[in-house]
Amino acid sequence: MASSSSNNYALEMIKIYKNFGPVIALDDVSLKVKVGTIHGLIGQNGAGKSTLMKILSGIYPSGTFEGEINVAGESVKMSSPLDAQVRGISIVPQEITVADTLTVAENILLSELAMNRKGFYSKKNGLQKIGKFLEDNEIPLTADQLVSELSLHKKQILMIASALYKNPKVLVLDEPTSSLTSDEIANLFSIVRNLKKRGFTTVFITHKLPEILELCDAVSILRDGKTVRTSERSDFDANQLVSDMIGRKLGDLYPEKNILPKDARIIFSACNLVVENPRKPGEIMVSEFSFDLHAGEILGLGGLVGSGRTEILRALYGDNRVLAGKLELQGSEITSKDIPAAIQSGIGYVTEDRKLEGLFFNLEIKSNSTASILDKFKKMGLLNKQKEKEVATEITESLAVKPQDIYEMIGNLSGGNQQKVLIGKGLVAKPIIFMLDEPTKGVDIASKAEIYRIISDLAKEGVGIILVSSEFPELLAMSHRILVFSGGAMRGEMTGDITKERELMIMAIGQS
Amino acid sequence: MKLNFKSFSTLSPFVKRLIFVTVVFGIFAGLNPSFANYASILSIVQGIAFVGIASIFLVLLITSGEFDISIGATAALSALTSAILVTHQGFSMLSAFLISLGAGILVGLINGLVVIYGKVPSFIATIAMLFMCKSLATFVSEGKGIADFPDLHEGFKDSILGEYFSIIIFIILIFVGEFILNKTNFGKVIAAIGSNPEAARTAGINTNRVKLLLFMATGCGAALAGYLSLLHFGSAWFTLGSGWELLAIAGMVIGGTSLFGGKGTVIGLFLGLLLMQVVASGMVATNIDPWWQTVITGVIVLVSLSVDMKRKKVKFDAK
Numbered sequence: 001m002a003s004s005s006s007n008n009y010a011l012e013m014i015k016i017y018k019n020f021g022p023v024i025a026l027d028d029v030s031l032k033v034k035v036g037t038i039h040g041l042i043g044q045n046g047a048g049k050s051t052l053m054k055i056l057s058g059i060y061p062s063g064t065f066e067g068e069i070n071v072a073g074e075s076v077k078m079s080s081p082l083d084a085q086v087r088g089i090s091i092v093p094q095e096i097t098v099a100d101t102l103t104v105a106e107n108i109l110l111s112e113l114a115m116n117r118k119g120f121y122s123k124k125n126g127l128q129k130i131g132k133f134l135e136d137n138e139i140p141l142t143a144d145q146l147v148s149e150l151s152l153h154k155k156q157i158l159m160i161a162s163a164l165y166k167n168p169k170v171l172v173l174d175e176p177t178s179s180l181t182s183d184e185i186a187n188l189f190s191i192v193r194n195l196k197k198r199g200f201t202t203v204f205i206t207h208k209l210p211e212i213l214e215l216c217d218a219v220s221i222l223r224d225g226k227t228v229r230t231s232e233r234s235d236f237d238a239n240q241l242v243s244d245m246i247g248r249k250l251g252d253l254y255p256e257k258n259i260l261p262k263d264a265r266i267i268f269s270a271c272n273l274v275v276e277n278p279r280k281p282g283e284i285m286v287s288e289f290s291f292d293l294h295a296g297e298i299l300g301l302g303g304l305v306g307s308g309r310t311e312i313l314r315a316l317y318g319d320n321r322v323l324a325g326k327l328e329l330q331g332s333e334i335t336s337k338d339i340p341a342a343i344q345s346g347i348g349y350v351t352e353d354r355k356l357e358g359l360f361f362n363l364e365i366k367s368n369s370t371a372s373i374l375d376k377f378k379k380m381g382l383l384n385k386q387k388e389k390e391v392a393t394e395i396t397e398s399l400a401v402k403p404q405d406i407y408e409m410i411g412n413l414s415g416g417n418q419q420k421v422l423i424g425k426g427l428v429a430k431p432i433i434f435m436l437d438e439p440t441k442g443v444d445i446a447s448k449a450e451i452y453r454i455i456s457d458l459a460k461e462g463v464g465i466i467l468v469s470s471e472f473p474e475l476l477a478m479s480h481r482i483l484v485f486s487g488g489a490m491r492g493e494m495t496g497d498i499t500k501e502r503e504l505m506i507m508a509i510g511q512s
Numbered sequence: 513m514k515l516n517f518k519s520f521s522t523l524s525p526f527v528k529r530l531i532f533v534t535v536v537f538g539i540f541a542g543l544n545p546s547f548a549n550y551a552s553i554l555s556i557v558q559g560i561a562f563v564g565i566a567s568i569f570l571v572l573l574i575t576s577g578e579f580d581i582s583i584g585a586t587a588a589l590s591a592l593t594s595a596i597l598v599t600h601q602g603f604s605m606l607s608a609f610l611i612s613l614g615a616g617i618l619v620g621l622i623n624g625l626v627v628i629y630g631k632v633p634s635f636i637a638t639i640a641m642l643f644m645c646k647s648l649a650t651f652v653s654e655g656k657g658i659a660d661f662p663d664l665h666e667g668f669k670d671s672i673l674g675e676y677f678s679i680i681i682f683i684i685l686i687f688v689g690e691f692i693l694n695k696t697n698f699g700k701v702i703a704a705i706g707s708n709p710e711a712a713r714t715a716g717i718n719t720n721r722v723k724l725l726l727f728m729a730t731g732c733g734a735a736l737a738g739y740l741s742l743l744h745f746g747s748a749w750f751t752l753g754s755g756w757e758l759l760a761i762a763g764m765v766i767g768g769t770s771l772f773g774g775k776g777t778v779i780g781l782f783l784g785l786l787l788m789q790v791v792a793s794g795m796v797a798t799n800i801d802p803w804w805q806t807v808i809t810g811v812i813v814l815v816s817l818s819v820d821m822k823r824k825k826v827k828f829d830a831k
Contacts, residue, residue: 082716097714099707101774106700110715113697113704121697162715 010035010201011170016067018051025051027225033203038196040212041205042245043222044444049205053174057091058084072169088169092159100148104141105130108162138194153184172203181305189215209241221245253449254477255456264294267464268433273325275315285311289490291483298465300479300496303508307485309468313435317349318342343372348431350423352438358422359410366392366406369424395424399454416447433464472501486510525768529783533790540794547797556793560785561678566737567760568689569729571781576723577706577773580730581638584753585645587738590615591748592649594739595658609739616735617728624727628720650750657749661742678740689778706773766816
C-alpha cells in the first residue's frame with residue numbers, strides 16, 4: 001500500500017490528453033473527486049465529457065491516451081470495460097440497457113451469474129439477497145418484478161442498482177435525467193443523496209446547470225476538451241458557470257422576437273376544441289378551449305409532461321381525434337381528418353421523438369427531408385430525382401445542416417443536425433402553420449441557438465408557429481403568447497417573458 | 513362466469529395451456545369415446561417425440577435471440593449418414609451413432625461461426641444450411657432411403673423400454689431443458705442475451721461463446737432425433753425431418769416462447785406440439801377431413817400469438 005492515508009480522493013484523473021488523428025479531444029483535463037461526494041461534470045455536447053468517460057470506463061484502454069488515473073489513491077491502468085469494473089468504476093450509461101424478460105433481481109445479479117455460469121440458480125436465494133440489498137440502500141424497486149413492467153425511470157434506477165451492487169469505489173451517472181419527468185428527477189436525486197449518506201462517491205454528468213446547483217458538492221466544467229473550472233459548492237455562481245460552460249453570455253442564445261403588428265391577420269383559429277385521449281379512445285384528454293393564431297406569431301403551449309400539449313398538436317395534425325369543436329385555417333373551415341389532409345392544407349408538425357417517429361435512420365438526409373412531399377416530384381408517375389435533389393439541397397443549405405452532404409446517413413449526424421433535418425422535413429411542404437414539439441430536446445447549446453434562429457426566421461416570414469416545450473425559459477423567451485394547460489384544461493394565457501418563469505410554473509402545476 | 517374467467521387468467525401459463533390441451537382432447541374423446549385410451553395418448557406423444565427432441569435445444573437457442581431453420585435437414589443428414597455407414601460400410605451402431613452426433617455438432621458449429629463471425633443473420637444462414645444438408649442427405653442416400661437398418665438388440669425392441677425409448681428420452685430432455693433455463697445461472701445468462709445483448713455484454717457475458725455453444729447443442733439435438741427415428745422405424749428416408757422447423761416454431765409460439773428471444777419454455781414447446789398432434793389425431797379419430805388439419809393448426813398459432821400480443825399491450829397501457 002503505497003498510497004498515503006491523507007489521500008481523500010476516490011478518483012483522480014490527472015493531465016489526460018487524447019487525440020483522434022489531428023483532432024485533439026482532451027487537452028490537459030484533470031478531474032479530482034473527493035470520497036463520499038457528489039461531483040458534477042458539466043459541459044455541452046462535444047465538450048469532451050463522453051471521451052473522458054470512455055477513458056474512465058476502459059473503452060479507450062490504457063495506452064491510447066496520455067495521463068494518469070488513480071482510484072482510491074492507487075494508480076490504475078485499465079484494459080477493458082470489465083477491467084474498469086473490477087477496479088471499482090461503475091458507469092451507468094445514458095441509454096437504458098436492461099434485460100426486459102428477466103426480473104429485477106436477475107438483472108442485478110447478472111454479472112455474478114455470468115461469472116459462475118456452471119452454477120445453479122436459486123430464485124429464492126436471489127430474491128432474498130437482492131430484496132435485502134434494495135432495502136438496505138433504500139432503492140424503490142421490487143426484487144421479483146419483471147423488468148418489462150417497469151417504467152423507463154424505474155429501469156434507470158435498476159441500472160443504478162446494478163452498478164451499485166458491484167460495490168464500486170466510484171459510481172458514474174451519465175446524463176441520467178435526459179428522459180425523466182420532474183417528479184422522477186426529484187426521486188432520482190433523493191436516491192443519489194441517499195447513496196452519499198451511505199458513503200458512496202458519485203460522478204454526475206449532465207448538461208443541465210440547475211441539476212448541478214441542486215445536487216452536487218463540487219463541479220468541473222469541460223469546454224472544448226479542457227477543464228475550464230472546478231468549483232466547490234460554496235463557490236457556486238450560476239452566471240459564472242453558464243458563461244464558463246458556453247463560453248459566451250446567455251443572452252445570445254435567444255433571437256430577438258419579431259414585433260407583431262396590432263392588426264396582424266388571424267391565420268388559424270380553434271373554437272371550443274375538445275381533444276381525445278389517444279390511449280383511451282372516447283375519453284377526453286383536453287376539455288373545451290379556444291385560441292387564435294396570428295401570422296408571424298409564436299404561440300407557446302405550456303404545461304407539465306402529460307398535460308395534453310402533444311395531444312393537442314397531434315389532433316391539429318390529424319393524428320389524434322378531435323371530439324368536438326371547429327378549426328378555421330385562413331378563414332375557411334377545415335377538418336383534421338388525417339395526416340395527409342393536414343399537410344395538404346398547410347399544417348406542419350415536428351414530433352418530439354425524432355428517433356422513434358421522426359426520421360428514417362437507415363436513410364440519407366435527402367430521403368428524410370423530402371419524405372412528406374414525394375408526390376410533388378412526380379413525372380409521368382415516376383420520381384423526378386433531379387427535382388428531389390434540388391429541394392433536399394436547398395433545405396440542407398438553408399438550415400445549415402452539417403455536413404452539407406445530402407447523401408449522408410441520418411444516423412451519422414449529431415443530435416442537433418438530426419433535429420434540423422427533422423424540421424426541414426416539415427418545412428419542405430411549405431406550411432402555413434408550423435407546430436414544433438420539444439424542438440431542442442437532446443441537442444447541444446450551439447444547435448439550440450441555431451434552431452431558435454430558424455423558428456424566429458419562419459415567424460418573420462409570416463408563418464404561424466405553435467411551440468411546445470418543457471424547458472420553461474425556452475418557451476418564455478421564444479413565444480409571444482403562452483397558453484397554459486394542466487389537468488386536462490386550459491388554465492390561462494400569459495405573455496412570453498423570460499422573467500415570468502415562476503408565474504408559468506405555478507399556472508402549469510394547476511394550483512390556484 | 514366472469515369470475516371464473518378472471519381466476520383462469522391468473523393461472524400460470526403452463527397450467528392454462530395444460531387445461532386447454534386437456535379440454536381439446538376431451539372434446540375429441542367425447543365425439544369418439546374410443547379415442548380416450550392410453551394407446552392413443554402414447555401414439556400422440558410418440559408422434560411428436562422426434563420433432564420434439566430436435567427442438568429442445570432450439571428453444572434455448574431462440575431464447576438467446578438466434579434461430580436455426582436447419583434442424584430437420586440436419587436430422588435427415590445425420591440419420592442417413594449413419595444408416596449408410598452401418599448397412600453399407602459395416603460400422604458398428606455405436607460408432608455410427610457417435611459419428612451422427614458429431615455431424616450434427618459440426619453443422620451447428622458451422623451455423624454458429626457463420627452467424628457470429630460472418631455476421632449473417634441466423635435465419636438466412638440456417639436456411640442456406642437447410643438446403644445444403646437436404647441435398648447432401650439426398651446425395652448420400654442416392655435419392656432413396658435405407659430400409660434395412662438393424663434392430664438395436666434382439667428382444668429389446670419388444671420390451672417396454674424398447675418400444676418407448678424415444679418418448680422416454682424426449683421427456684428426460686424436456687426436464688433437462690427446463691432445468692437449464694430456470695434453475696441454472698447459464699439459463700439466466702441465455703435469457704439475458706436474448707433479451708438485451710448489450711446488457712448481457714456489459715454484465716461481462718461472452719455472448720458469442722454462449723451462442724456458439726447453443727448452435728452446437730441444437731445441431732446435436734437434431735442429429736439425436738434423426739438417429740432415434742432411424743432406430744425406431746428401422747429405416748430413414750431423405751424426406752426425414754422436412755417440416756420440423758415449422759412445427760417447432762408453431763409449437764414454441766403456442767407454448768409461449770418468444771421468437772424475439774429472452775423468454776423460452778421447453779414445457780411450453782411440449783404442450784404446443786402436443787396440442788397440434790391432439791388436433792391432428794383427434795380429427796382422424798372423428799373422421800374429419802384431414803386436409804383441414806393444417807388449417808386448424810394455423811388458426812391455433814394465430815390465436816395463441818394474438819392472445820400473447822394482447823396481454824403485452826394491456827400491460828404496456830397499464831404503465
